Amino acid sequence: MQILTILIPVSLLLGGVGLAAFFWMVRHNQFDDPEGDSQRILSKEFDDQPKQ
Amino acid sequence: MTDSTFPEAPAASACPACVAAPMARRIAASGARADGAERGALMLSLPDIRCAACITIVEKALERHPGVRSARVNLTLKRAIVDTDPGITAEALIDTVASVGYTAHELDPAALSATATDRQGRELLMRLAVAGFAAMNVMLLSVAVWSGAEHATRDMFHWISALIAVPAIAFAGQPFFRSAWAALRHGRLNMDVPITLAILLALGTSLYETAHSGENAYFDAAISLTFFLLAGRYLDHRTRAIARSAAEELAALEVPRAERVTLDGTETVDVATLVAGETILVRPGGRMPVDGVIALGTSELDRSLLTGETLPVFAGPGQAVSAGEVNLTGPLRVTVTAAGRDSSLHRMADLVAIAESTRNRYTSLADRAAGLYAPGVHILSFLAGVGWYAYTGDARLAINIAAAVLIITCPCALGLAVPAVTTAASGRLFRRGLLIKDGTALERLAEVDTVVFDKTGTLTLGTPVMLSPETADPALLALAAGLAAGSSHPLSRAVADGAAVVGVVPETVEDLREVPGYGTEAVWRGRRVRLGRAAWVGAEAAEQTSAWLGVEGQAPTAFLFEDRLRPGAEAAVAGLREAGLTVAMISGDSGPAVRRFAERLGISDWTAEALPEDKAARIAALSAEGRRVLMVGDGLNDTAALASAHVSISPATALDAARVASDIVLLGEDIAPVAEAVRTARRAVRRIRENFRIATVYNVVAVPLAIAGFATPLVAALAMSASSITVSLNALRLR
Numbered sequence: 001m002q003i004l005t006i007l008i009p010v011s012l013l014l015g016g017v018g019l020a021a022f023f024w025m026v027r028h029n030q031f032d033d034p035e036g037d038s039q040r041i042l043s044k045e046f047d048d049q050p051k052q
Numbered sequence: 053m054t055d056s057t058f059p060e061a062p063a064a065s066a067c068p069a070c071v072a073a074p075m076a077r078r079i080a081a082s083g084a085r086a087d088g089a090e091r092g093a094l095m096l097s098l099p100d101i102r103c104a105a106c107i108t109i110v111e112k113a114l115e116r117h118p119g120v121r122s123a124r125v126n127l128t129l130k131r132a133i134v135d136t137d138p139g140i141t142a143e144a145l146i147d148t149v150a151s152v153g154y155t156a157h158e159l160d161p162a163a164l165s166a167t168a169t170d171r172q173g174r175e176l177l178m179r180l181a182v183a184g185f186a187a188m189n190v191m192l193l194s195v196a197v198w199s200g201a202e203h204a205t206r207d208m209f210h211w212i213s214a215l216i217a218v219p220a221i222a223f224a225g226q227p228f229f230r231s232a233w234a235a236l237r238h239g240r241l242n243m244d245v246p247i248t249l250a251i252l253l254a255l256g257t258s259l260y261e262t263a264h265s266g267e268n269a270y271f272d273a274a275i276s277l278t279f280f281l282l283a284g285r286y287l288d289h290r291t292r293a294i295a296r297s298a299a300e301e302l303a304a305l306e307v308p309r310a311e312r313v314t315l316d317g318t319e320t321v322d323v324a325t326l327v328a329g330e331t332i333l334v335r336p337g338g339r340m341p342v343d344g345v346i347a348l349g350t351s352e353l354d355r356s357l358l359t360g361e362t363l364p365v366f367a368g369p370g371q372a373v374s375a376g377e378v379n380l381t382g383p384l385r386v387t388v389t390a391a392g393r394d395s396s397l398h399r400m401a402d403l404v405a406i407a408e409s410t411r412n413r414y415t416s417l418a419d420r421a422a423g424l425y426a427p428g429v430h431i432l433s434f435l436a437g438v439g440w441y442a443y444t445g446d447a448r449l450a451i452n453i454a455a456a457v458l459i460i461t462c463p464c465a466l467g468l469a470v471p472a473v474t475t476a477a478s479g480r481l482f483r484r485g486l487l488i489k490d491g492t493a494l495e496r497l498a499e500v501d502t503v504v505f506d507k508t509g510t511l512t513l514g515t516p517v518m519l520s521p522e523t524a525d526p527a528l529l530a531l532a533a534g535l536a537a538g539s540s541h542p543l544s545r546a547v548a549d550g551a552a553v554v555g556v557v558p559e560t561v562e563d564l565r566e567v568p569g570y571g572t573e574a575v576w577r578g579r580r581v582r583l584g585r586a587a588w589v590g591a592e593a594a595e596q597t598s599a600w601l602g603v604e605g606q607a608p609t610a611f612l613f614e615d616r617l618r619p620g621a622e623a624a625v626a627g628l629r630e631a632g633l634t635v636a637m638i639s640g641d642s643g644p645a646v647r648r649f650a651e652r653l654g655i656s657d658w659t660a661e662a663l664p665e666d667k668a669a670r671i672a673a674l675s676a677e678g679r680r681v682l683m684v685g686d687g688l689n690d691t692a693a694l695a696s697a698h699v700s701i702s703p704a705t706a707l708d709a710a711r712v713a714s715d716i717v718l719l720g721e722d723i724a725p726v727a728e729a730v731r732t733a734r735r736a737v738r739r740i741r742e743n744f745r746i747a748t749v750y751n752v753v754a755v756p757l758a759i760a761g762f763a764t765p766l767v768a769a770l771a772m773s774a775s776s777i778t779v780s781l782n783a784l785r786l787r
Contacts, residue, residue: 011189011192012189012216015185015189016185022178022181023178026174026177026178031177032126033127033129034128036107036126036127039127040104040107041104042104043104043105043107044108
């Protein structure tokens with residue numbers, strides 16, 4: 001059972017990182033154009049920086 | 053979805069503008085990250101863009117245009133946001149986009165600002181994410197407890213659950229807490245009061261139990277309750293946001309601009325800046341932005357949007373014009389008499405606002421259910437608590453059972469029952485070209501038993517077609533078609549189309565010129581020929597829409613026209629009849645024209661030459677008889693009727709005021725989806741009722757368990773998830 005003291009914090013931390021990443025994405029308009037994003041991946045135009 | 057027929061986008065190094073583009077991008081990126089409107093950015097609507105290649109082609113074309121700093125296409129919204137230097141006009145950019153093969157329309161950023169950033173939706177999404185994350189983790193720990201964790205392990209798991217659930221609920225549950233508080237402060241009960249109470253009571257008793265090493269903690273129930281309810285709220289919000297942004301886009305397509313006449317030519321200005329006494333120029337094909345008096349020029353005016361008349365009227369100096377009329381042939385200079393708030397269009401919009409407030413009193417099914425549910429749950433849970441206290445004298449047990457009753461009766465299914473169905477139904481109708489603007493429109497549409505149609509612009513397209521061109525003398529028709537080439541008047545175009553249909557080649561004429569307001573004139577084989585208004589050609593005016601062909605030395609010949617039936621009109625009327633509805637038609641147009649269409653569509657109940665007040669009065673009379681009326685109309689003369697009907701639909705080509713007044717907008721040209729809308733609305737309401745029944749059945753089974761004290765956290769979690777998922781799946785059957 002000792003392993004729980006490591007596993008539970010680790011799982012919470014990983015989940016928390018995911019949540020923080022999601023927050024960041026919502027705040028930075030990453031979900032404004034889901035259809036366009038799925039199409040842009042096929043384009044040869046490289047889009048390293050957001051244009052806005 | 054890829055489209056292989058499109059040419060490959062050129063490699064980055066092949067285009068000359070590429071050197072400049074990254075620079076522009078950097079400048080744009082380093083600039084202020086303000087909203088589009090503040091930066092003076094232009095917004096274009098791109099209706100036919102749909103693939104990766106389109107995005108690249110349009111963006112590159114726009115970025116190559118001098119003065120454009122950056123361009124970004126949003127495929128979801130089918131829009132481009134272009135950041136430009138000052139002085140770049142949308143017309144130039146529209147031409148640029150047209151040169152690479154796409155249509156673009158300018159959008160008015162002011163009309164779109166409300167949905168530019170969907171702050172509320174974003175906030176809900178974040179709360180939903182937090183609730184989901186917390187629910188998953190707490191559920192994981194709870195499963196360990198349910199499968200037999202005991203003593204210290206169980207307490208530790210409960211404490212960790214509390215550590216996750218309490219802050220998560222404090223953040224994610226805010227929309228419910230706020231709404232419940234607002235309701236309580238005004239002495240009312242709404243759905244959020246029992247929700248808030250259930251969440252808080254569950255948290256409170258669970259914390260107390262945990263502190264005393266109790267066996268049952270409802271952290272998982274409290275957080276998954278929040279999660280399911282937020283999912284319902286988010287769905288609801290999405291449906292509304294999509295409808296709102298689409299409705300705003302329709303409004304934004306009409307950029308309010310006018311050409312003001314100044315000492316040295318004309319300048320394009322915002323309509324809002326016009327004041328009475330100024331002179332504006334209205335070009336052929338343009339819509340009057342204000343009320344005024346014609347100062348110079350002759351033309352014909354199409355007033356069908358205002359009155360429903362299909363016959364264009366002559367316009368000359370001194371004649372008064374109202375906002376919303378369309379100038380057909382010659383440029384007009386108009387002295388402004390009333391602009392903006394004072395114009396007749398705006399006064400009508402104000403009337404609509406008054407009518408709308410009366411309709412807002414409609415109580416939706418969800419509200420009615422909540423009205424029954426909220427007090428019932430409180431009483432039930434209170435009685436259970438009191439009963440157990442009286443029976444055992446154990447306050448802790450009594451409160452635990454009261455909390456369990458509240459959690460078990462959780463309105464998850466109620467909270468999801470309506471939004472899940474309306475989302476599915478609106479999505480289905482949107483794919484068929486109908487935009488549901490109002491939240492309760494579907495429910496009201498399902499109750500409808502009478503449909504009243506406007507004629508011009510609703511059942512017809514408002515564009516004339518020639519009546520039986522095959523019976524016309526081919527020689528005269530050829531001559532008329534030759535004359536028609538000189539004008540873009542709707543009747544001229546109808547003559548040219550009519551000639552083309554029967555395969556008559558237009559005659560060649562000389563000195564062809566258009567006389568605005570009258571017709572076209574030319575010389576043919578040394579004789580003067582005219583095509584136009586009856587009086588100008590030397591004939592008696594006919595009662596029907598007609599154009600006259602006059603050849604010097606011959607009696608004039610008439611060509612008759614009728615309005616073109618909107619595609620799907622027959623199917624719509626037949627479909628509505630099949631659904632058991634009474635169909636009527638009421639139009640401002642003249643008797644014979646209305647009768648012809650009524651007979652063609654098989655509508656026996658029709659009224660012609662109706663004034664706007666007549667239309668509204670008719671709707672009021674029908675409502676007084678206890679009928680629920682669906683009004684379908686497009687003109688200014690319909691707005692009062694649209695606003696006072698039980699539910700209303702207008703086509704996208706309708707006047708702004710009419711669109712605002714209606715609950716549903718028909719986006720395409722085909723009107724057949726109206727019948728489909730009624731059927732879908734009825735099915736949607738049936739699903740909502742089914743969902744209520746499912747929720748009730750769950751409660752009937754689970755509540756006695758909870759009151760009897762058998763509701764363990766496991767039972768609560770199962771009941772809640774099962775009812776929410778069943779309700780959502782039932783809603784999905786509608787798609």
